[in-house]
Amino acid sequence: MTRRNPAKSAPAKPASTRPAVRKRAAAQPATRAQTVYAAIKDDIADFRLLPGDRFTETELADRLGVSRTPVREALYQLQREGFLSVQFRSGWSVNPYDxxxxxxxxxxxxxxxxxxxxxxxxxxxxxxxxxxxxxxxxxxxxxxxxxxxxxxxxxxxxxxxxxxxxxxxxxxxxxxxxxxxxxxxxxxxxxxxxxxxxxxxxxxxxxxxxxxxxxxxxxxxxxxxxxxxxxxxxxxxxxxxxxxxxxxxx
Amino acid sequence: MTRRNPAKSAPAKPASTRPAVRKRAAAQPATRAQTVYAAIKDDIADFRLLPGDRFTETELADRLGVSRTPVREALYQLQREGFLSVQFRSGWSVNPYDxxxxxxxxxxxxxxxxxxxxxxxxxxxxxxxxxxxxxxxxxxxxxxxxxxxxxxxxxxxxxxxxxxxxxxxxxxxxxxxxxxxxxxxxxxxxxxxxxxxxxxxxxxxxxxxxxxxxxxxxxxxxxxxxxxxxxxxxxxxxxxxxxxxxxxxx
DNA sequence: GTACGCCGTCTTGTATGCAAGATACGCAAA
DNA sequence: TTTGCGTATCTTGCATACAAGACGGCGTAC
Incomplete structure (x- = not known):
């Protein structure tokens, strides 16, 4: 299953010939998670989501018409970027402007x-x-x-x-x-x-x-x-x- | 089935007036996702995972004894950090050293x-x-x-x-x-x-x-x-x- | 009126089920 | 031997089911 490593003898640069590492932006069909991510980020930037606002994953999933799975992926991303916080078993909140x-x-x-x-x-x-x-x-x-x-x-x-x-x-x-x-x-x-x-x-x-x-x-x-x-x-x-x-x- | 009653719909907005509870639990419970994240990162840093190596979510989940869900969360994070790439319906791979x-x-x-x-x-x-x-x-x-x-x-x-x-x-x-x-x-x-x-x-x-x-x-x-x-x-x-x-x- | 404790509902974290489609492999034909 | 094709298997993305525990509201004691 695990494919052999290409070019065992020269592990260095062959990547430059094949830009597969670069995200194939154009053809990528944009997953639901990415859509949700952009939606929430815009909500924050446009003041539809304000510091202190609290919400749940289910709430968002229902509003955006997707399941919790892609919502969670987007939320965790935004959490890592400092926009949101999650309280264990107690919902999400928008971080205060710092x-x-x-x-x-x-x-x-x-x-x-x-x-x-x-x-x-x-x-x-x-x-x-x-x-x-x-x-x-x-x-x-x-x-x-x-x-x-x-x-x-x-x-x-x-x-x-x-x-x-x-x-x-x-x-x-x-x-x-x-x-x-x-x-x-x-x-x-x-x-x-x-x-x-x-x-x-x-x-x-x-x-x-x-x-x-x-x-x-x-x-x-x-x-x-x-x-x-x-x-x-x-x-x-x-x-x-x-x-x-x-x-x-x- | 219909355990939840969506019609009841607790007042949603008052949440925003309520101050966000910034309770910082003393010790983070360290979720499975975080454990997996650290494990993969170490695998890459210690050359147990090498550029070009390919693997699947199920493989990793089995090896680490968790389900695919936390594994996916960790993988997506590492993807965004530039360590991994995912090929749609075709597995994950470790990015080449650039x-x-x-x-x-x-x-x-x-x-x-x-x-x-x-x-x-x-x-x-x-x-x-x-x-x-x-x-x-x-x-x-x-x-x-x-x-x-x-x-x-x-x-x-x-x-x-x-x-x-x-x-x-x-x-x-x-x-x-x-x-x-x-x-x-x-x-x-x-x-x-x-x-x-x-x-x-x-x-x-x-x-x-x-x-x-x-x-x-x-x-x-x-x-x-x-x-x-x-x-x-x-x-x-x-x-x-x-x-x-x-x-x-x- | 106020304080307190119990219980049901809600929430996240995790596991599992399902679908579309990409990949690999075997087999046949030249 | 090489090439092409059909199919079975595998893989991710997404939806859903489940479990432990946090929170809030109600009832009770005073």
């Missing part, structure tokens, strides 16, 4: 992004990855996107793209993970038009600095940009989260 | 540790966290630990402790995760006495530099230390992994 943790995640995010930008500026080859970013962020004011929701998505993509372009997939994976965790508070930064404008301006400057390989300038701009966002989020968080909580029960 | 990924993980590790040391040196308060590290790594040569296995464990603890002491639990969590992933190759660095001696010497120097708040020195020492380890691992990996593979088939 502002200390948001701070720490912002720190981590900043560390990763600054390193990424440093590497981009030091890189010899051309930076094609920036093209698509410039196409969005260097638009004249009239053509800009003004929908906060949409800008928030693009903002996430901007920062993640920088890290991905730096060429270390592990750093990018961690960065993506951090992004998921801070999404709830970070999105609140894009509820004011003035902040959206500022974001456009700062992203543009950062992109230009990277293009010119001005490492020092790019990193200090990016650091300031992230700090500004963090300060803004810190300021409006409690109030806005409360509003969101009320509004979501309509 | 040396590019090890390189990227070493990069990430270095980034985290250098930042941690920088923060430690900049910190105003005393650094009690270093006491326990010094107790192990500043020993005179005669009293040192010479068991590679044990030193490898202590080495992991050393580096993780530095990051933990820096005070950002999220960075520490990522670092711990990285540590788990590179363990397989990293341990091979401690199979030679000379490398163990070097590790003692370099850890001692790093600790002293941090004590003296010599940030520049501490970070460059640490960077060199990690680089040396990485180079060593890079050199002996293929050979040693092959040996380990053969040896484990006894």
């Amino acid at each position: 502002f200390d943790r948001f701070e720490n995640l912002y720190d981590l995010r900043q560390l990763l992004e600054l390193e990424a930008v440093r590497r981009l500026c030091d890189r010899k080859e051309s930076l094609e990855a920036l093209d698509v970013l410039e196409a969005y962020w260097l638009l004249p004011e009239a053509e800009r996107d003004n929908d906060g929701r949409s800008v928030a998505r693009q903002d996430e993509a901007f920062h993640l793209s920088l890290v991905e372009a730096a060429g270390n997939p592990e750093m990018a994976r961690v960065h993506a993970d951090v992004t998921e965790r801070i999404r709830i508070v970070r999105r609140l930064d894009f509820t004011q038009q003035e902040r959206i404008d500022t974001t456009y301006a700062e992203h543009a400057e950062i992109l230009k600095a990277i293009r010119r390989r001005r490492s020092e300038r790019a990193t200090s701009l990016l650091a300031a940009h992230i700090e500004a966002s963090r300060a803004e989020v810190r300021k409006i968080t409690l109030h806005k989260l409360f509003e969101a909580r009320r509004g979501s029960w309509g | 040396f590019d990924r090890f390189e990227n993980l070493y990069d990430l590790r270095q980034l985290l540790e250098l930042e941690a040391v920088r923060r430690l040196c900049d910190r105003k308060e005393s650094l009690e966290a270093l006491d326990v590290l010094e107790a192990y790594w500043l020993l005179p040569e005669a009293e040192r630990d010479n068991d590679g296995r044990s030193v490898a464990r202590q080495d992991e603890a050393f580096h993780l402790s530095l990051v933990e002491a820096a005070g950002n639990p999220e960075m520490a969590r990522v670092h711990a995760d990285v540590t788990e992933r590179i363990r397989i190759v990293r341990r091979l660095d401690f199979t030679q006495q000379e490398r163990i001696d070097t590790t003692y010497a370099e850890h001692a120097e790093i600790l002293k530099a941090i004590r003296r708040r010599r940030s520049e020195r501490a970070t460059s020492l640490l960077a060199a230390h990690i680089e040396a380890s990485r180079a060593e691992v890079r050199k002996i990996t293929l050979h040693k992994l092959f040996e380990a593979r053969r040896g484990s088939w006894g």
Whole structure:
């Protein structure tokens, strides 16, 4: 039954010829567990599930029209990611927003992004990855996107793209993970038009600095940009989260 | 059959007003799933499960004396962590060692540790966290630990402790995760006495530099230390992994 | 009115049953 | 010998059954 190990004599690299390890994303029919996982995560991100909310596996299974098995798989995943907690024989609950943790995640995010930008500026080859970013962020004011929701998505993509372009997939994976965790508070930064404008301006400057390989300038701009966002989020968080909580029960 | 009466439907919403019971049981009951998870992870770390090995859920469940349910839970977790892959209706397999990924993980590790040391040196308060590290790594040569296995464990603890002491639990969590992933190759660095001696010497120097708040020195020492380890691992990996593979088939 | 204890219901953790389909193997044909 | 095909077996994903124990509500004592 156990298949022989291929290439006993050369266990090293044959993997690179066959990317079977990589998830076959396209053809995969998306299991029920994955669907449930995404559904719950969205419920949390969109304030339909709020900190302190309690629920049971059966409840969720009934609501989503599946059995407890895929529900449990999704729940355990979210538990491991820090969104949920399970009480033995006593149901699940949504974890409270932990502002200390948001701070720490912002720190981590900043560390990763600054390193990424440093590497981009030091890189010899051309930076094609920036093209698509410039196409969005260097638009004249009239053509800009003004929908906060949409800008928030693009903002996430901007920062993640920088890290991905730096060429270390592990750093990018961690960065993506951090992004998921801070999404709830970070999105609140894009509820004011003035902040959206500022974001456009700062992203543009950062992109230009990277293009010119001005490492020092790019990193200090990016650091300031992230700090500004963090300060803004810190300021409006409690109030806005409360509003969101009320509004979501309509 | 109809033991449950869904029509009764206890008031669902009041649950959200009820404060989540954050009762932390003193000792986690350690579910079967967690046991299985640890067992498989150890099997991989100790070369009892090798890249390319294939197995089924039933096989594992029988061997470990549990049902498929906890086994599946553990397997899916290891899948998400990158250790295993599942082929739809065709069994599980251990992922190949990906040396590019090890390189990227070493990069990430270095980034985290250098930042941690920088923060430690900049910190105003005393650094009690270093006491326990010094107790192990500043020993005179005669009293040192010479068991590679044990030193490898202590080495992991050393580096993780530095990051933990820096005070950002999220960075520490990522670092711990990285540590788990590179363990397989990293341990091979401690199979030679000379490398163990070097590790003692370099850890001692790093600790002293941090004590003296010599940030520049501490970070460059640490960077060199990690680089040396990485180079060593890079050199002996293929050979040693092959040996380990053969040896484990006894 | 208040405190306390018992009991039934509910909840998770685990085991088992079932279905669709992927894989392997034997056998026949060239 | 090699190739192709049909089938039996195996495997995962999902649904369901079961067990130990946590929680809440009710009744009782005062």
